[in-house]
Amino acid sequence: xxxxxxxxxxxxxxxxxxxxxxxxxxxxxxxxxxxxxxxxxxxxxxxxxxxxxxxxxxxxxxxxxxxxxxxxxxxxxxxxxxxxxxxxxxxxxxxxxxxxxxxxxxxxxxxxxxxxxxxxxxxxxxxxxxxxxxxxxxxxxxxxxxxxxxxxxxxxxxxxxxxxxxxxxxxxxxxxxxxxxxxxxxxxxxxxxxxxxxxxxxxxxxxxxxxxxxxxxxxxxxxxxxxxxxxxxxxxxxxxxxxxxxxxxxxxxxxxxxxxxxxxx
Numbered sequence: 327x328x329x330x331x332x333x334x335x336x337x338x339x340x341x342x343x344x345x346x347x348x349x350x351x352x353x354x355x356x357x358x359x360x361x362x363x364x365x366x367x368x369x370x371x372x373x374x375x376x377x378x379x380x381x382x383x384x385x386x387x388x389x390x391x392x393x394x395x396x397x398x399x400x401x402x403x404x405x406x407x408x409x410x411x412x413x414x415x416x417x418x419x420x421x422x423x424x425x426x427x428x429x430x431x432x433x434x435x436x437x438x439x440x441x442x443x444x445x446x447x448x449x450x451x452x453x454x455x456x457x458x459x460x461x462x463x464x465x466x467x468x469x470x471x472x473x474x475x476x477x478x479x480x481x482x483x484x485x486x487x488x489x490x491x492x493x494x495x496x497x498x499x500x501x502x503x504x505x506x507x508x509x510x511x512x513x514x515x516x517x518x519x520x521x522x523x524x525x526x527x528x529x530x531x532x533x534x535x536x537x538x539x540x541x542x543x544x545x546x547x548x549x550x551x552x553x554x555x556x557x558x559x560x561x562x563x564x565x566x567x568x569x570x571x572x573x574x575x576x577x578x579x580x581x582x583x584x585x586x587x588x589x590x591x
Contacts, residue, residue: 330359331381337374338524346382351390352438357413360442364419374532375524376423378446379430379516380439388437388460389413413438417445417472421543424536428523430516431507436460441471444480444506447539450519451507455498463493479546480506529577531570532586537561 331342341363343350350356367373380386420427420442429435429446437460443449459477462468468490478486481504489496501507511519527535541557548554565571570586577584 328359329353329356330363332363337372337528338377339373340377342379342381343386344381348390349384349387349434350380351387353390353393361412361416361419364416364423367423367425373425374535375527376425376427377430377520377524378427378442380432384433385431385435386439386442387434388439414471417441420445424539426527426535426539428520430520431455432513432516438471441473444476445472448523449507450509450511450516451498451501452513452516453498453510455501456495457501458493458495459490460493462490468493529584531565531568531574533568533570534565537565
């Protein structure tokens with residue numbers, strides 16, 4: 327049975343980490359499936375939006391420590407680095423893929439699960455959501471799997487240091503106050519809330535949606551306003567020259583859902 331359940335509904339993939347008995351902790355199998363899925367998305371034009379969620383009562387509790395084997399066994403540095411990169415490559419692929427990723431966070435998003443949430447583009451949560459950089463509580467650095475890149479950019483260096491140096495949990499209300507999540511909704515309303523975001527995203531042309539994620543990614547680290555403006559100018563000309571542009575304008579003026587050209591993967 328797949329540990330990452332993928333269901334495609336039109337141009338949307340609902341990706342569910344499916345290890346509820348282990349709070350969707352990252353097993354080697356789940357790591358491989360997540361990495362291969364997000365890496366493969368780069369080339370897929372039949373998928374426009376991804377919704378990432380966890381089965382049961384958690385989003386993802388981080389690395390499955392019970393699968394690690396004997397912690398006293400000799401471990402080569404090279405093999406360890408390869409194993410580390412197998413995990414960190416997931417968040418790189420999440421940022422590199424052109425599809426917006428929406429994370430639906432219910433329950434724990436700890437350690438690697440926190441990293442997956444932060445690497446997503448939009449996050450919504452239930453009142454039970456709890457996020458933390460759990461790495462520091464198990465003898466590791468809290469700077470892992472992109473957390474030290476994402477978190478300070480989202481909440482500032484002081485707040486990031488507060489949570490990364492202590493491993494304290496960020497509850498749903500605090501996450502909302504910090505801007506880490508866009509909405510807090512009841513668990514039974516989570517899918518409907520996500521669907522609302524998805525529907526709005528699908529109003530954009532396929533190219534416009536992809537170029538927006540790309541530009542947002544680059545703007546975070548751009549060297550200045552002029553660099554960002556140059557990128558925006560280039561993207562607007564690309565988008566307005568695309569075959570779907572006129573349909574997007576017509577749909578807006580006619581107050582209807584757009585009907586863009588179908589694309590295969």
